[in-house]
Amino acid sequence: MTSTKTDVVAEGLGAAKAPRLSVVGFLMALPPLLLVLFFVGLPVLIAFTFSLGFTTGPNRVLSMIGQEIHKKDQWWGTFSAYKDVIHDPRFAGDMRTTLAITFISTTLVLLMALGIGIYQRMIGGRLASVMTALTLVPLFVPVVIAAWAIHTFYAGDGFMRSFFSQFGIEFPTVTSTVSAIAIGTIWTSLPFAILMVTSGLQSIPDALIETAQDAGAGFIRIIRTVLIPLAITPIVIAGTFTAIGILGSFTIPLFLGPNQPTMLGVEISNFFGAYNRPQQSIVMAFIVFASASGIALIYIWANVRSAKQSGRI
Amino acid sequence: MTDSPQEEGLVLNGLTKILGGRVIIDNLHLVVKKGEMVSLLGPSGCGKTTTLRMIAGFLIPDKGDIVLNGKDVTTIGPEKRPSAMVFQNYALWPHMTVFGNVAYPLKVRKLAKPEIEKRVHEALAMVNLMHHKDSRPGQISGGEQQRVALARALVQEPDILLLDEPLSNLDAKLRVKVREDIRDLQRRLGITTVIVTHDQDEALSISDRIAVMNNGKIEQFSTPQELYDRPETEYVANFIGSLNHIQGGFADGQVISGTEVVGIRPEDVHFSTEQVPGSYPATVQLVVPRGHFCEVYLKRADVELHAFISLDVPLAGTSGFVKINKALIYKDGKLVRVA
Amino acid sequence: MAKREKSRAKSSSPVVKALLGIFMLAMAFFILGPLLWLAIHAFVTNWTYPNLYPDGWTWHWWTQIFANSALEESIRNSLIISPIVVVLSMIICLPAAYAAGRMNYVGRKTFLIGLFAANSFPKIGLFASIATLYYALNLMGTIVGVIIIQLLGTIIYMTWIPAAAFASVPRNLEEAARDAGASKFRVFRTITLRMAMPGILVAIVMSFLASFDEAQGTYLVGAPAIYTMPTEMYALVENYPIQIAAVFSLLLAFPSVLLIGLARKHIVGGQLAEGFQIK
Numbered sequence: 001m002t003s004t005k006t007d008v009v010a011e012g013l014g015a016a017k018a019p020r021l022s023v024v025g026f027l028m029a030l031p032p033l034l035l036v037l038f039f040v041g042l043p044v045l046i047a048f049t050f051s052l053g054f055t056t057g058p059n060r061v062l063s064m065i066g067q068e069i070h071k072k073d074q075w076w077g078t079f080s081a082y083k084d085v086i087h088d089p090r091f092a093g094d095m096r097t098t099l100a101i102t103f104i105s106t107t108l109v110l111l112m113a114l115g116i117g118i119y120q121r122m123i124g125g126r127l128a129s130v131m132t133a134l135t136l137v138p139l140f141v142p143v144v145i146a147a148w149a150i151h152t153f154y155a156g157d158g159f160m161r162s163f164f165s166q167f168g169i170e171f172p173t174v175t176s177t178v179s180a181i182a183i184g185t186i187w188t189s190l191p192f193a194i195l196m197v198t199s200g201l202q203s204i205p206d207a208l209i210e211t212a213q214d215a216g217a218g219f220i221r222i223i224r225t226v227l228i229p230l231a232i233t234p235i236v237i238a239g240t241f242t243a244i245g246i247l248g249s250f251t252i253p254l255f256l257g258p259n260q261p262t263m264l265g266v267e268i269s270n271f272f273g274a275y276n277r278p279q280q281s282i283v284m285a286f287i288v289f290a291s292a293s294g295i296a297l298i299y300i301w302a303n304v305r306s307a308k309q310s311g312r313i
Numbered sequence: 314m315t316d317s318p319q320e321e322g323l324v325l326n327g328l329t330k331i332l333g334g335r336v337i338i339d340n341l342h343l344v345v346k347k348g349e350m351v352s353l354l355g356p357s358g359c360g361k362t363t364t365l366r367m368i369a370g371f372l373i374p375d376k377g378d379i380v381l382n383g384k385d386v387t388t389i390g391p392e393k394r395p396s397a398m399v400f401q402n403y404a405l406w407p408h409m410t411v412f413g414n415v416a417y418p419l420k421v422r423k424l425a426k427p428e429i430e431k432r433v434h435e436a437l438a439m440v441n442l443m444h445h446k447d448s449r450p451g452q453i454s455g456g457e458q459q460r461v462a463l464a465r466a467l468v469q470e471p472d473i474l475l476l477d478e479p480l481s482n483l484d485a486k487l488r489v490k491v492r493e494d495i496r497d498l499q500r501r502l503g504i505t506t507v508i509v510t511h512d513q514d515e516a517l518s519i520s521d522r523i524a525v526m527n528n529g530k531i532e533q534f535s536t537p538q539e540l541y542d543r544p545e546t547e548y549v550a551n552f553i554g555s556l557n558h559i560q561g562g563f564a565d566g567q568v569i570s571g572t573e574v575v576g577i578r579p580e581d582v583h584f585s586t587e588q589v590p591g592s593y594p595a596t597v598q599l600v601v602p603r604g605h606f607c608e609v610y611l612k613r614a615d616v617e618l619h620a621f622i623s624l625d626v627p628l629a630g631t632s633g634f635v636k637i638n639k640a641l642i643y644k645d646g647k648l649v650r651v652a
Numbered sequence: 653m654a655k656r657e658k659s660r661a662k663s664s665s666p667v668v669k670a671l672l673g674i675f676m677l678a679m680a681f682f683i684l685g686p687l688l689w690l691a692i693h694a695f696v697t698n699w700t701y702p703n704l705y706p707d708g709w710t711w712h713w714w715t716q717i718f719a720n721s722a723l724e725e726s727i728r729n730s731l732i733i734s735p736i737v738v739v740l741s742m743i744i745c746l747p748a749a750y751a752a753g754r755m756n757y758v759g760r761k762t763f764l765i766g767l768f769a770a771n772s773f774p775k776i777g778l779f780a781s782i783a784t785l786y787y788a789l790n791l792m793g794t795i796v797g798v799i800i801i802q803l804l805g806t807i808i809y810m811t812w813i814p815a816a817a818f819a820s821v822p823r824n825l826e827e828a829a830r831d832a833g834a835s836k837f838r839v840f841r842t843i844t845l846r847m848a849m850p851g852i853l854v855a856i857v858m859s860f861l862a863s864f865d866e867a868q869g870t871y872l873v874g875a876p877a878i879y880t881m882p883t884e885m886y887a888l889v890e891n892y893p894i895q896i897a898a899v900f901s902l903l904l905a906f907p908s909v910l911l912i913g914l915a916r917k918h919i920v921g922g923q924l925a926e927g928f929q930i931k
Binding site: 022024025026028029030031032033035036039040041042043044046047050058059061062112115116119127131134135137138139140141142143144145146148149150152153154156157158159161162163165166187190244247248250251255264265268269272278281282284285286288289292293295296299300 | 768
Binding site for chain 1: 469
């Protein structure tokens with residue numbers, strides 16, 4: 001890794017912005033903003049009104065096609081569709097599965113990323129570089145392929161079972177279980193987390209680590225008191241991005257998970273298409289979005305914190 | 314050196330370090346007395362930082378031993394070595410307060426809380442930073458950061474204090490003050506200290522003895538005065554102070570043709586309008602004011618010299634007489650005589 | 653100081669080394685195992701469980717892929733749509749990225765966080781929601797519709813990463829060029845753009861992959877009129893033997909592997925990571 005070392009102190013100084021406001025800047029920022037407002041903001045807003053039982057206007061067609069549509073009974077709408085979803089036993093299982101997978105996979109991804117990052121920062125060498133390069137492979141593999149490859153690998157006639165049966169060991173069929181979803185989400189989330197964490201750890205100046213060594217601190221203590229606190233911002237960012245990505249994942253649970261319970265991403269699609277209950281589908285999307293927003297707040301907090309620490313605010 | 318072994322604080326014995334196939338440190342010997350302050354002085358790339366890092370334990374020498382207070386520490390890691398280092402950029406942990414930074418080494422040593430508190434307060438009082446105890450490193454000035462780093466090193470009560478270019482990040486005025494503070498503290502505590510610097514002023518004013526380094530070797534190890542008066546090699550003479558550097562020989566106060574190198578300090582060139590024994594006619598060619606003295610370029614029949622003159626500075630074009638009070642004569646880079 | 657050797661005093665013990673080695677092997681197996689397993693399937697006639705060796709080797713599946721016009725069309729669609737998406741994304745987003753990186757305007761932070769918030773709405777939910785709008789605008793089943801869907805997934809990469817790259821170009825380098833007599837535009841072209849190029853390159857690669865790999869939205873909006881390679885995979889997995897899917901996977905992975913060589917250095921070099929911290 002030949003990355004240029006950014007000094008923690010220098011970074012804060014360099015990022016200081018000239019305090020002038022620019023109209024041109026605002027205009028330049030408009031195109032992507034308008035695109036997102038129109039094709040994300042607007043549909044999401046319309047969908048939100050739909051979930052509250054506004055069935056006229058743009059929601060008319062969907063309301064006619066869909067089943068179990070709730071119409072608003074108050075001026076602000078109705079929570080009937082939300083009640084539907086929350087009382088649906090399928091949803092309860094899916095929600096638990098989704099949250100559990102998100103939590104477990106994110107934790108494992110972060111631990112792996114920390115392991116590799118610390119290994120590279122403290123010991124380094126060729127082996128560490130090879131290792132990091134290896135973990136980047138999933139970044140370049142389309143999710144569809146990854147999902148399918150993992151599916152066949154852990155399937156009933158897959159490699160794992162073939163291999164272990166040579167020794168007379170009955171390896172379980174992982175494919176179509178919740179564990180397979182976890183494997184898939186970890187597999188696809190690894191590169192980004194490793195990039196964030198590794199680069200965060202690499203940007204810690206040598207001297208800060210060596211001083212701790214000089215002061216008598218051992219390996220574990222240095223990790224605990226110097227490395228992790230100093231790289232906490234990228235670690236939190238890696239964690240939140242990973243969690244948000246996993247929360248909304250669709251292809252991985254579709255290919256790898258069981259029919260029931262599965263992750264909400266798949267269920268949103270099922271409710272929208274197969275079960276033809278669009279309103280409930282949208283409600284689920286908002287529940288996932290609400291969870292993601294909670295995680296996003298942690299992300300924003302981490303960014304603000306890092307800005308404060310380097311004196312940018 | 315006839316010191317008894319107890320007096321030896323640090324002994325470097327035949328230290329050799331090869332990095333990336335290049336010999337960085339080549340069979341280096343150095344004995345630092347207990348309580349002594351020694352500078353490693355040299356240009357960048359001469360191996361002084363590598364030497365310091367070996368003393369601290371961050372690098373393991375390929376050959377040779379490091380003995381600290383009579384104990385061989387060559388292969389002991391930095392965390393076990395009774396040395397404390399102050400890094401060039403101070404290396405304060407930005408996520409800890411000033412107190413937290415200084416307390417860290419003591420927490421590592423698992424001292425009791427009240428004991429830690431007491432010793433940190435003592436250390437902070439020593440460097441006059443009690444009022445910044447709860448500040449973060451980012452909120453205090455460079456000079457204050459430097460003192461925190463010093464306090465963090467001293468709180469460990471190390472056998473040896475190592476300073477890596479401790480003043481290079483401070484502005485010129487502050488540098489003079491801080492170096493005096495460091496010197497003062499070092500004397501008061503009587504702590505053996507090795508300081509790495511490329512600044513000769515700093516080395517000359519702060520050290521008991523200076524080791525001038527070049528290409529991984531020590532060219533000369535003496536007191537500042539001796540280093541200045543009697544530089545053993547041409548390299549040292551050039552590195553310390555200014556020098557008129559002339560190819561030739563020297564006889565009867567005059568430069569003659571020859572195969573040696575004559576080094577004449579500008580301070581040893583004396584200009585006067587009256588002839589004295591040993592002086593020869595010369596004209597002033599150029600006068601450059603340098604603050605509290607002037608650099609004067611003089612032309613004599615045998616040689617052109619520059620001199621530092623602080624009193625009765627002559628005008629350009631003036632004629633007079635120049636006497637060379639002292640000349641250092643080198644052959645093959647080594648001092649052969651002083652005339 | 654150029655000397656930065658990490659020869660630590662404590663050399664790791666053989667036990668630690670062995671553990672590290674095992675960890676390495678496990679990681680390699682975890683990441684590469686499934687890919688290799690699938691890749692081998694592209695060349696085998698049949699594989700009887702639980703044999704470790706396939707029954708035989710063949711190129712048969714490859715010829716079948718290229719004989720199938722539907723598969724071929726999906727490849728063509730992918731190769732046309734993704735570059736268009738990337739170019740559009742650059743046109744729309746790079747000025748905004750420059751503004752976010754170098755200028756200070758009201759709502760600059762809100763802009764960056766807003767894009768991030770939009771990105772954290774579950775994609776599949778968005779695609780379900782967007783149907784209404786698409787029907788109204790007659791975009792269902794059209795190339796334009798697919799392009800817009802894929803474009804949405806690239807915006808976060810094409811704004812954030814270049815914004816960080818632009819922000820990190822030292823201003824005094826630009827000032828030095830202005831001082832040397834270069835015009836504003838020339839400074840931008842020869843200094844700012846050049847120095848931000850690694851970041852932009854990473855953004856291009858990430859956007860291309862995002863577009864090229866996008867399956868859910870493309871499927872919802874494009875099918876059954878327009879299939880790209882990833883959406884075709886959905887159909888393949890259901891309807892064809894595993895070997896066909898394996899061949900198709902190799903084809904689908906090919907552009908990605910090419911891009912590794914292009915941008916690996918910069919991605920590993922921290923451009924990607926830099927891009928995801930709001931400054």
